[in-house]
């Protein structure tokens with residue numbers, strides 16, 4: 550049902566673009582523009598990406614792009630609500646950098662403490678729960694022998710709380726572990742797997758960090774937030790890691806607090 554609805558929505562967006570020679574300067578435009586060139590230099594009706602593939606890519610970008618970043622923000626707000634000292638630290642950092650002005654996208658990377666908090670949020674509450682891989686050859690990982698063609702599931706939350714990798718405080722919220730960046734945070738350089746690693750790692754990771762930083766900076770400039778007493782802590786696997794009963798928070802406009 551949802552699948553059919555999505556497909557018809559996307560087709561409604563794609564068809565009018567195909568009817569004109571201007572496909573648009575967004576990702577969809579780039580995909581449509583990948584029509585195979587004919588010998589005359591014009592476009593063929595056949596696409597090098599099929600319509601099915603274009604629709605699939607649109608869905609992937611929509612879900613991978615929207616849902617994960619919104620969950621990163623959700624869990625960051627949760628953690629900043631229960632660790633008000635970090636909320637205050639981040640607010641001071643934002644106010645020092647931008648004052649009350651809208652955050653300048655080119656300066657968001659200067660928010661070092663915010664970056665640390667976002668990485669620590671991704672470690673403790675990674676929106677993506679599993680990665681799946683298949684071995685292309687017989688191989689040995691550590692002491693485990695894996696035959697060619699074996700399906701492997703990598704459970705991110707378990708690996709993110711492994712004390713051998715993250716130390717005895719693995720279950721605790723400690724953004725300072727990221728003070729020297731990701732590679733220095735754990736006993737192995739690629740301990741943080743929230744965006745995966747290698748050639749199939751998340752294509753949107755830098756974009757999502759910028760999105761999260763700018764949204765969080767705006768929130769911190771305008772509001773202080775605390776958890777509502779109605780909040781029940783129940784992270785649940787619903788394909789991604791969500792708070793089962795939502796995240797009710799009280800937002801207090803800052804000008805009214807002062």
Ligand code: HEM
Nearest residue numbers: 613614617618621677680681743744745749751752753757
């Ligand atoms: C907090 C935000 C995000 C998280 C935690 C996240 C996580 C991930 C992970 C773990 C993978 C790898 C899956 C695997 O190896 O099997 C992945 C892949 C991908 N992500 Fe993200 N992602 C985020 C944001 C985004 C955004 C904003 C976009 C697009 C604008 C995006 C687009 C993609 C795409 C297209 C892939 C597939 C890449 C490929 O297969 O080569 N993601 N993401």
